[in-house]
Amino acid sequence: MDVSLALWALTIAGLGALIGADFLIGRNPHDVTIREAGIWTVVWVVLAGLFGLGLLFFAGGEPAGEFFAGYITEKSLSVDNLFVFVLIMAKFAVPSQYQQRVLLVGVLIALVLRAVFIAAGATIIASFSWVFFIFGAFLIWTAWKLIKEARADDGDEEEFEENRVLKMVEKRVPSTDQYHGTALFITENGKRLMTPMLVVMLAIGTTDVLFALDSIPAIFGLTQDPYIVFTANAFALMGLRQLYFLIGGLLKKLVHLSYGLSVILGFIGVKLVLHALHEAGVHVPEISIPVSLGVIVAVLAVTTVTSLIASRRQAEQEAREEAKATADV
Numbered sequence: 001m002d003v004s005l006a007l008w009a010l011t012i013a014g015l016g017a018l019i020g021a022d023f024l025i026g027r028n029p030h031d032v033t034i035r036e037a038g039i040w041t042v043v044w045v046v047l048a049g050l051f052g053l054g055l056l057f058f059a060g061g062e063p064a065g066e067f068f069a070g071y072i073t074e075k076s077l078s079v080d081n082l083f084v085f086v087l088i089m090a091k092f093a094v095p096s097q098y099q100q101r102v103l104l105v106g107v108l109i110a111l112v113l114r115a116v117f118i119a120a121g122a123t124i125i126a127s128f129s130w131v132f133f134i135f136g137a138f139l140i141w142t143a144w145k146l147i148k149e150a151r152a153d154d155g156d157e158e159e160f161e162e163n164r165v166l167k168m169v170e171k172r173v174p175s176t177d178q179y180h181g182t183a184l185f186i187t188e189n190g191k192r193l194m195t196p197m198l199v200v201m202l203a204i205g206t207t208d209v210l211f212a213l214d215s216i217p218a219i220f221g222l223t224q225d226p227y228i229v230f231t232a233n234a235f236a237l238m239g240l241r242q243l244y245f246l247i248g249g250l251l252k253k254l255v256h257l258s259y260g261l262s263v264i265l266g267f268i269g270v271k272l273v274l275h276a277l278h279e280a281g282v283h284v285p286e287i288s289i290p291v292s293l294g295v296i297v298a299v300l301a302v303t304t305v306t307s308l309i310a311s312r313r314q315a316e317q318e319a320r321e322e323a324k325a326t327a328d329v
Contacts, residue, residue, distance in 0.1 A: 001063045003227040011227075015234055018047070022238070023104060029097040029182060037245035044239030051231065065289040066223035069296060070232035073222065073268070076300055077215045077261060078240050079254070084207055085244055092200040094179075101182050102197065103241040106204025111237050113205065115230060117216050122226040132276035135217040139269030143262040150258035169194075169202060221268040221275075222292055253311040260303030267295055 022040075048071055056064035085103070094102055124131050175194040180186050184198040219229050271287045278286055 001059055001225045001227060003225075008227070011231065015238070019108065019238065022241075029101060031096050032100050032242075032245040034246065037242045040242040041239060041246050044235065044242065048235035048239070051235065055228075062289065063223075063225065063228060065293060066225065067228050067232055069222045069289055069293040070219040070228060071236055072293070072296055072300070073218055073264060074215055074232050074236035075239070076264065076296070077218065078236050079243070079247075079257065081207075081240065082244050082247070085204060088200060088203050088207065092196055092203070094196075094200055098179065098182060098197065100241060100245070102200050102204060103244055105201045107237050107240055109201065109205025111234060114216065114233050114237070118226055118229050118233065121216055121220055122224070122229070125220065125224055129279045130276065132221075132272045132279065135220060136269045136272030136276060139217055139221065139265045139272065143264075143266035143269060146258050146262035146265065150262070169199070175199065217272075218265055218268050221272040222289065254304070254307045255310050255314075256303050256307040260299050263299050264296055267299075268292070 052064050052067045052071070055067050089099055089102070173194045174191060175196070176186065176188065177196060179197060180195050182197060183195055184201075186193055186195060215233075216229075219232060223229060271292065274284050274286055277284045
Protein backbone atom coordinates (compact mmCIF):
# COMPACT_ATOMS: atom_id res chain seq x y z
CA MET A 1 0.00 0.00 0.00
CA ASP A 2 1.56 3.27 -1.16
CA VAL A 3 1.03 5.87 1.57
CA SER A 4 2.03 9.49 0.93
CA LEU A 5 3.51 11.80 3.55
CA ALA A 6 0.31 13.84 3.36
CA LEU A 7 -1.79 10.79 4.31
CA TRP A 8 0.60 9.96 7.16
CA ALA A 9 0.31 13.55 8.42
CA LEU A 10 -3.48 13.53 8.08
CA THR A 11 -3.76 10.21 9.92
CA ILE A 12 -1.54 11.33 12.81
CA ALA A 13 -3.42 14.66 12.99
CA GLY A 14 -6.74 12.80 13.06
CA LEU A 15 -5.58 10.47 15.83
CA GLY A 16 -4.21 13.47 17.70
CA ALA A 17 -7.58 15.22 17.45
CA LEU A 18 -9.39 12.14 18.78
CA ILE A 19 -6.91 11.82 21.64
CA GLY A 20 -7.31 15.53 22.40
CA ALA A 21 -11.10 15.21 22.47
CA ASP A 22 -10.80 12.18 24.76
CA PHE A 23 -8.50 14.14 27.06
CA LEU A 24 -10.79 17.19 27.20
CA ILE A 25 -13.88 15.11 27.96
CA GLY A 26 -12.11 13.32 30.81
CA ARG A 27 -10.04 16.30 31.99
CA ASN A 28 -11.84 16.51 35.34
CA PRO A 29 -10.79 13.64 37.64
CA HIS A 30 -13.74 11.37 38.44
CA ASP A 31 -14.71 7.75 38.92
CA VAL A 32 -15.50 6.24 35.53
CA THR A 33 -18.89 4.54 35.42
CA ILE A 34 -19.65 1.36 33.48
CA ARG A 35 -21.97 3.38 31.24
CA GLU A 36 -19.28 5.94 30.39
CA ALA A 37 -16.69 3.24 29.76
CA GLY A 38 -19.15 1.28 27.61
CA ILE A 39 -20.04 4.28 25.46
CA TRP A 40 -16.42 5.19 24.80
CA THR A 41 -15.47 1.57 24.14
CA VAL A 42 -18.17 1.41 21.48
CA VAL A 43 -16.99 4.75 20.04
CA TRP A 44 -13.41 3.54 19.60
CA VAL A 45 -14.53 0.21 18.12
CA VAL A 46 -16.82 2.02 15.68
CA LEU A 47 -14.02 4.43 14.72
CA ALA A 48 -11.70 1.47 14.06
CA GLY A 49 -14.44 -0.17 11.97
CA LEU A 50 -14.97 3.02 9.95
CA PHE A 51 -11.25 3.31 9.35
CA GLY A 52 -11.14 -0.28 8.11
CA LEU A 53 -14.11 0.37 5.82
CA GLY A 54 -12.28 3.44 4.52
CA LEU A 55 -9.33 1.24 3.63
CA LEU A 56 -11.70 -1.18 1.93
CA PHE A 57 -13.24 1.61 -0.17
CA PHE A 58 -10.04 3.47 -1.09
CA ALA A 59 -7.35 0.76 -1.01
CA GLY A 60 -9.16 -2.54 -1.56
CA GLY A 61 -9.99 -5.71 0.31
CA GLU A 62 -6.46 -6.87 1.12
CA PRO A 63 -5.33 -3.80 3.13
CA ALA A 64 -8.72 -3.71 4.90
CA GLY A 65 -8.45 -7.40 5.78
CA GLU A 66 -4.92 -6.89 7.07
CA PHE A 67 -6.07 -3.97 9.21
CA PHE A 68 -8.97 -5.87 10.77
CA ALA A 69 -6.81 -8.96 11.42
CA GLY A 70 -4.09 -6.77 12.95
CA TYR A 71 -6.55 -4.72 14.99
CA ILE A 72 -8.30 -7.77 16.46
CA THR A 73 -4.96 -9.43 17.24
CA GLU A 74 -3.56 -6.32 18.92
CA LYS A 75 -6.82 -5.76 20.80
CA SER A 76 -6.83 -9.32 22.13
CA LEU A 77 -3.15 -9.12 23.12
CA SER A 78 -3.75 -5.75 24.79
CA VAL A 79 -6.44 -7.29 27.01
CA ASP A 80 -3.59 -9.27 28.58
CA ASN A 81 -1.96 -5.91 29.40
CA LEU A 82 -4.96 -5.04 31.56
CA PHE A 83 -4.02 -7.71 34.10
CA VAL A 84 -0.69 -5.93 34.62
CA PHE A 85 -2.34 -2.49 34.67
CA VAL A 86 -4.54 -3.70 37.56
CA LEU A 87 -1.40 -4.78 39.46
CA ILE A 88 0.30 -1.43 38.78
CA MET A 89 -2.71 0.55 40.01
CA ALA A 90 -2.81 -1.55 43.18
CA LYS A 91 0.93 -1.30 43.85
CA PHE A 92 0.96 2.49 43.58
CA ALA A 93 -2.42 2.82 45.35
CA VAL A 94 -3.76 5.11 42.63
CA PRO A 95 -7.00 6.83 43.76
CA SER A 96 -9.89 5.68 41.56
CA GLN A 97 -10.70 9.20 40.34
CA TYR A 98 -7.17 9.58 38.92
CA GLN A 99 -6.92 6.21 37.20
CA GLN A 100 -8.34 7.38 33.86
CA ARG A 101 -5.73 10.18 33.64
CA VAL A 102 -2.95 7.70 34.45
CA LEU A 103 -4.13 5.32 31.74
CA LEU A 104 -4.55 8.06 29.13
CA VAL A 105 -1.02 9.42 29.51
CA GLY A 106 0.46 5.95 30.03
CA VAL A 107 -1.13 4.69 26.82
CA LEU A 108 0.14 7.77 24.95
CA ILE A 109 3.67 6.98 26.12
CA ALA A 110 3.17 3.39 24.99
CA LEU A 111 1.91 4.51 21.57
CA VAL A 112 4.96 6.72 20.97
CA LEU A 113 7.33 3.93 22.01
CA ARG A 114 5.49 1.41 19.83
CA ALA A 115 5.78 3.79 16.87
CA VAL A 116 9.56 3.64 17.32
CA PHE A 117 9.41 -0.18 17.44
CA ILE A 118 7.26 -0.29 14.31
CA ALA A 119 9.61 2.01 12.38
CA ALA A 120 12.59 -0.11 13.42
CA GLY A 121 10.79 -3.35 12.53
CA ALA A 122 9.75 -2.05 9.11
CA THR A 123 13.32 -0.98 8.35
CA ILE A 124 14.74 -4.34 9.38
CA ILE A 125 12.14 -6.29 7.37
CA ALA A 126 12.76 -4.18 4.28
CA SER A 127 16.50 -4.90 4.48
CA PHE A 128 16.59 -8.48 5.74
CA SER A 129 13.81 -10.87 4.73
CA TRP A 130 15.34 -13.64 6.85
CA VAL A 131 14.20 -11.77 9.96
CA PHE A 132 10.82 -13.46 9.42
CA PHE A 133 12.44 -16.71 10.58
CA ILE A 134 13.46 -14.98 13.82
CA PHE A 135 10.06 -13.36 14.33
CA GLY A 136 8.28 -16.65 13.62
CA ALA A 137 10.49 -18.67 15.96
CA PHE A 138 10.11 -16.02 18.67
CA LEU A 139 6.30 -16.10 18.45
CA ILE A 140 6.20 -19.90 18.56
CA TRP A 141 8.50 -19.85 21.61
CA THR A 142 6.32 -17.16 23.24
CA ALA A 143 3.21 -19.26 22.57
CA TRP A 144 4.79 -22.28 24.28
CA LYS A 145 5.93 -20.09 27.18
CA LEU A 146 2.38 -18.77 27.64
CA ILE A 147 1.00 -22.31 27.81
CA LYS A 148 3.62 -23.35 30.38
CA GLU A 149 2.91 -20.30 32.52
CA ALA A 150 -0.85 -20.89 32.32
CA ARG A 151 -0.48 -24.55 33.33
CA ALA A 152 1.93 -23.69 36.14
CA ASP A 153 -0.31 -20.95 37.55
CA ASP A 154 -1.32 -21.97 41.04
CA GLY A 155 -3.78 -19.13 41.54
CA ASP A 156 -1.50 -17.06 43.77
CA GLU A 157 -1.80 -13.30 43.52
CA GLU A 158 0.87 -11.80 41.31
CA GLU A 159 2.81 -8.68 42.19
CA PHE A 160 4.05 -6.00 39.85
CA GLU A 161 7.83 -5.73 39.60
CA GLU A 162 9.24 -2.43 38.43
CA ASN A 163 11.39 -2.52 35.30
CA ARG A 164 14.91 -1.10 35.12
CA VAL A 165 13.87 2.15 33.46
CA LEU A 166 11.37 2.90 36.21
CA LYS A 167 13.84 2.00 38.97
CA MET A 168 16.45 4.27 37.39
CA VAL A 169 14.02 7.21 37.25
CA GLU A 170 12.89 6.73 40.85
CA LYS A 171 16.51 6.47 42.02
CA ARG A 172 17.79 9.59 40.28
CA VAL A 173 14.78 11.92 40.48
CA PRO A 174 13.70 13.18 43.94
CA SER A 175 10.10 12.17 44.57
CA THR A 176 7.28 12.24 47.10
CA ASP A 177 4.97 9.39 48.09
CA GLN A 178 1.91 11.66 48.29
CA TYR A 179 -0.53 12.30 45.43
CA HIS A 180 -1.24 15.96 44.70
CA GLY A 181 -4.20 15.78 42.35
CA THR A 182 -3.02 15.21 38.77
CA ALA A 183 0.20 17.20 39.28
CA LEU A 184 3.33 15.45 38.02
CA PHE A 185 5.79 17.65 39.96
CA ILE A 186 5.46 19.78 43.07
CA THR A 187 7.73 22.19 44.88
CA GLU A 188 8.17 21.42 48.54
CA ASN A 189 10.54 23.36 50.82
CA GLY A 190 12.11 24.89 47.74
CA LYS A 191 12.81 21.45 46.23
CA ARG A 192 11.17 20.14 43.05
CA LEU A 193 9.77 16.63 43.59
CA MET A 194 8.23 14.04 41.27
CA THR A 195 4.81 12.77 42.37
CA PRO A 196 3.58 9.15 42.25
CA MET A 197 1.28 10.26 39.41
CA LEU A 198 4.24 10.57 37.03
CA VAL A 199 5.81 7.35 38.31
CA VAL A 200 2.69 5.27 37.65
CA MET A 201 2.25 6.85 34.19
CA LEU A 202 5.80 5.83 33.32
CA ALA A 203 5.10 2.36 34.74
CA ILE A 204 2.08 1.90 32.45
CA GLY A 205 3.89 3.21 29.36
CA THR A 206 7.19 1.38 29.77
CA THR A 207 5.58 -1.90 30.87
CA ASP A 208 3.50 -1.92 27.67
CA VAL A 209 6.75 -1.92 25.67
CA LEU A 210 7.51 -5.37 27.09
CA PHE A 211 4.20 -6.60 25.66
CA ALA A 212 5.10 -4.99 22.33
CA LEU A 213 7.99 -7.45 22.05
CA ASP A 214 5.49 -10.12 21.00
CA SER A 215 2.60 -8.01 19.64
CA ILE A 216 4.73 -6.11 17.09
CA PRO A 217 6.20 -9.29 15.50
CA ALA A 218 2.67 -10.78 15.60
CA ILE A 219 1.13 -8.00 13.53
CA PHE A 220 4.10 -7.98 11.13
CA GLY A 221 3.16 -11.61 10.58
CA LEU A 222 -0.19 -10.42 9.26
CA THR A 223 0.98 -7.40 7.27
CA GLN A 224 4.30 -5.78 6.42
CA ASP A 225 2.70 -2.41 5.72
CA PRO A 226 3.96 0.07 8.38
CA TYR A 227 0.87 2.26 7.92
CA ILE A 228 -1.51 -0.59 8.72
CA VAL A 229 0.70 -1.82 11.55
CA PHE A 230 0.74 1.65 13.14
CA THR A 231 -2.97 2.40 12.74
CA ALA A 232 -4.03 -1.04 14.01
CA ASN A 233 -1.84 -0.52 17.10
CA ALA A 234 -3.12 3.02 17.59
CA PHE A 235 -6.81 2.07 17.51
CA ALA A 236 -6.22 -0.99 19.72
CA LEU A 237 -4.30 1.02 22.32
CA MET A 238 -6.51 4.11 22.38
CA GLY A 239 -9.56 2.06 23.32
CA LEU A 240 -7.64 0.29 26.07
CA ARG A 241 -8.37 2.88 28.78
CA GLN A 242 -12.14 2.49 28.50
CA LEU A 243 -11.81 -1.29 28.24
CA TYR A 244 -9.93 -1.28 31.54
CA PHE A 245 -12.94 0.16 33.36
CA LEU A 246 -15.50 -1.81 31.35
CA ILE A 247 -14.18 -5.33 31.83
CA GLY A 248 -12.06 -4.87 34.95
CA GLY A 249 -14.29 -7.27 36.87
CA LEU A 250 -14.48 -9.68 33.95
CA LEU A 251 -10.71 -10.14 33.66
CA LYS A 252 -10.57 -12.74 36.42
CA LYS A 253 -13.19 -14.78 34.56
CA LEU A 254 -11.10 -15.04 31.38
CA VAL A 255 -9.24 -18.04 32.78
CA HIS A 256 -8.43 -19.48 29.36
CA LEU A 257 -7.19 -16.22 27.80
CA SER A 258 -3.53 -17.26 27.95
CA TYR A 259 -4.33 -20.46 26.05
CA GLY A 260 -6.19 -18.53 23.36
CA LEU A 261 -3.39 -15.99 22.98
CA SER A 262 -0.81 -18.77 22.78
CA VAL A 263 -2.76 -20.41 19.93
CA ILE A 264 -2.95 -17.09 18.08
CA LEU A 265 0.74 -16.32 18.55
CA GLY A 266 1.73 -19.85 17.56
CA PHE A 267 -0.48 -19.68 14.47
CA ILE A 268 1.02 -16.36 13.37
CA GLY A 269 4.50 -17.72 14.11
CA VAL A 270 3.88 -20.64 11.74
CA LYS A 271 2.50 -18.17 9.17
CA LEU A 272 5.70 -16.12 9.43
CA VAL A 273 7.94 -19.15 9.00
CA LEU A 274 5.97 -20.27 5.93
CA HIS A 275 6.24 -16.73 4.52
CA ALA A 276 10.00 -16.70 5.16
CA LEU A 277 10.39 -20.06 3.39
CA HIS A 278 8.34 -18.76 0.47
CA GLU A 279 10.55 -15.66 0.24
CA ALA A 280 13.60 -17.95 0.24
CA GLY A 281 12.25 -19.76 -2.82
CA VAL A 282 10.87 -22.84 -1.08
CA HIS A 283 7.50 -23.93 -2.48
CA VAL A 284 5.27 -24.01 0.59
CA PRO A 285 1.64 -22.95 1.06
CA GLU A 286 1.04 -19.51 2.53
CA ILE A 287 -1.80 -18.64 4.87
CA SER A 288 -4.09 -15.95 3.48
CA ILE A 289 -5.44 -12.97 5.44
CA PRO A 290 -9.08 -14.22 5.35
CA VAL A 291 -7.96 -17.52 6.86
CA SER A 292 -5.87 -15.69 9.47
CA LEU A 293 -8.78 -13.42 10.39
CA GLY A 294 -11.14 -16.40 10.68
CA VAL A 295 -8.74 -18.35 12.91
CA ILE A 296 -8.13 -15.35 15.20
CA VAL A 297 -11.85 -14.60 15.64
CA ALA A 298 -12.72 -18.28 16.16
CA VAL A 299 -10.00 -18.78 18.79
CA LEU A 300 -11.06 -15.68 20.71
CA ALA A 301 -14.73 -16.71 20.60
CA VAL A 302 -14.01 -20.25 21.83
CA THR A 303 -11.62 -18.96 24.51
CA THR A 304 -14.20 -16.48 25.84
CA VAL A 305 -17.01 -19.06 25.95
CA THR A 306 -14.94 -21.78 27.63
CA SER A 307 -13.54 -19.22 30.11
CA LEU A 308 -16.99 -18.06 31.17
CA ILE A 309 -18.24 -21.66 31.48
CA ALA A 310 -15.21 -22.65 33.58
CA SER A 311 -15.58 -19.56 35.80
CA ARG A 312 -19.27 -20.26 36.36
CA ARG A 313 -18.58 -23.88 37.31
CA GLN A 314 -15.84 -22.78 39.70
CA ALA A 315 -18.15 -20.22 41.31
CA GLU A 316 -20.88 -22.86 41.71
CA GLN A 317 -18.41 -25.30 43.27
CA GLU A 318 -17.15 -22.66 45.71
CA ALA A 319 -20.75 -21.80 46.62
CA ARG A 320 -21.51 -25.49 47.31
CA GLU A 321 -18.36 -25.86 49.44
CA GLU A 322 -19.21 -22.71 51.39
CA ALA A 323 -22.78 -23.92 51.96
CA LYS A 324 -21.50 -27.31 53.12
CA ALA A 325 -19.01 -25.70 55.50
CA THR A 326 -21.76 -23.51 56.94
CA ALA A 327 -24.06 -26.53 57.38
CA ASP A 328 -21.31 -28.47 59.18
CA VAL A 329 -20.86 -25.63 61.60
